[in-house]
Amino acid sequence: MGLLIDGTWSDQWYDTKSTGGKFERSAAQFRNWVTEDGAPGPSGRGGFAADSGRYHLYVSMACPWAHRTLIFRRIKGLANHIGVSVVHPDMLGDGWTFQTDSHGAQGDGLFGLDYLHQLYTRADPAYSGRVTVPVLWDTHHNTIVSNESSEIIRMFNAAFDRLTGNTRDYWPEPMRDAIEQVNTRVYDTVNNGVYRAGFATSQSAYDQAVQALFDSLDWLETRLSAKRYLMGTQLTEADWRLFTTLVRFDSVYHLHFKCNRSRLIDYPNLWAYVRELYQVPDVADTVNMAHIVRHYHYSHDSINPNRIIPINPQLDFLAPHNRDQRPAA
Template sequence: MAQGSYVEQDFTRDTNYIGDRILAEPDPAKGPGSDTPVGEQEWPVEAGRYHLVVARACPWANRAIIVRRLLGLEGAISMGVAGPTHDADSWTFDLDEGHLDPVLQIPRIKDAYEARVPGYPRGITVPAVVDIPSGQVVTNDFPWITYDMSGQWRDHHREGAPDLWPDELRAEMDEVNKRVYTEVNNGVYRCGFAGTQESYDAAYERLWTAMDWLEERLSTRRYLVGEHITEADVRLFTTLARFDAAYHGHFKCNRSKLTEMPVLWAYARDLFTTPGFGDTTDFVHIKAHYYGVHRDINPTGVVPLGPDLSGWAEPHGRESLGGSPFAPGATAPGPVPERERVPVEHNPHVDPATGLVRTS
């Protein structure tokens, strides 16, 4: 998960990531082992070479899980899943046998950061892409990870993979993504980690101004930008999926629950029941992380039993607005690979036989 901290009054997110890129046509002069500084190097697209390390609790990592699944990159980029809780040092692979990632054979993602930059001084975050041969982190720059999955890995996309960045929509997507990121994705953290009443009040007003804007925008269109799902929808969904489970109470974003905002609630259910979205959502991991790790906010570490999750697969009625999840020629991804399925006890709408969400 991306790192942040209290800074006198306002929450500030550390956005200084390892910004290397994995490109279809990298510049050999900027490759690993060159004199190009870490963070500016270019690595080659190569199926089977890279391991995507995620935590299902983390909204930024959940983006990468969804995009990888929508594009059908499971066979080209393997995935390791860290447990939902971590200490101040690192995310750990406590879900795996022997508490070792089965591909990298390391107990903590910190080991891959240290392999790249000994004494790595910044936050140990997910998602992170690791070069399997060297065991080194290539990048943890989460917006570029998913953007490059769409643009640079096209030769490895599944047949029927959607275009999540249509050329004709990019300018509008950039504008919408910027507001969603600053005011909603990051806005909930700004509320949750506010250091004073004044900073919290300001953060709360900013968040709900943006939520009201989204409620209005999505009242006349099925998706955020265009007639079909784009990465803009992926980026918003991961915050909405965590809203009632964590942000409403734990982060004090409590003007309204998601279930009390009719447009956003229907929009979230529309996406949740689309393959790639709800079938990657692990509510148990989400709650375990936020309530168990943020002891400065929740000192007891007690994890709530709610909220009621029964409504997520109810009919949403969004078809009446037009559009469709996927453009002509694109299709939904099929069953989730067995090793990557969310347990039904973590998401009651998942079909254990396929890993897909069962609709009402």
């Protein structure tokens, strides 16, 4: 993954030498919000009203952060209102591309661009920073609304409800403080924790990250032994934020990122929980395991220099989960 420097593409990986071998993720820079009437959101500027056909979502099917937004687009009934373009699974010297071939990527549906970084410079010709997915694009202002996945899913959760009639709330106000506590630990040690382990370039950085990861997986396994979902009987954004990491765990993170103390399928509650979420209507269509496996093993030549694609376990996400038979917590 490279970056733009004053609007010019540069193929530079993260500098872990300056951090003692630790991987440190860059913060998203576009932080505007789509709101029902276009009023300003918690950050950024206003002017982004929730209109049908106005917004376009750029994603990678491989990326867990982008996957969150694809799930919310489907479960909130936004598929007919927000278009999608999918980048190619291979992320090499040019970053994310819109190459089309047998891997099923269909290119840029708005502008016919070759590279995702060209979209960033359309929004800001002097942009400096990482070029990441997801990106939510506004066709009215011709700019990026947001490239922060955690905020895009909250826009999708509520801003378009009057348009769709889908009022299912995955971030209910009475539960927000409790959800944030869970989100914080899951993000730090699981969502980002697998990357901190996989991209570590020192033993101590790896040891610290992988220990925190499995401490949290053990905690989640215990939590889900007493609760159907992370917050109890109600499915919330906390579950979807965790799901996109867990569904990739045995096929990618266990081997490729050396998160191999245990597999997901070694955790009875976590494994059943992932199967239940996978079987929620429309969610399976957002999981492209071919892109997931191809992207990680082919793109990260510092980890897999020969770009060998592993055979991988055969996982049955459609097997009965029996979570719906659990008594109320």
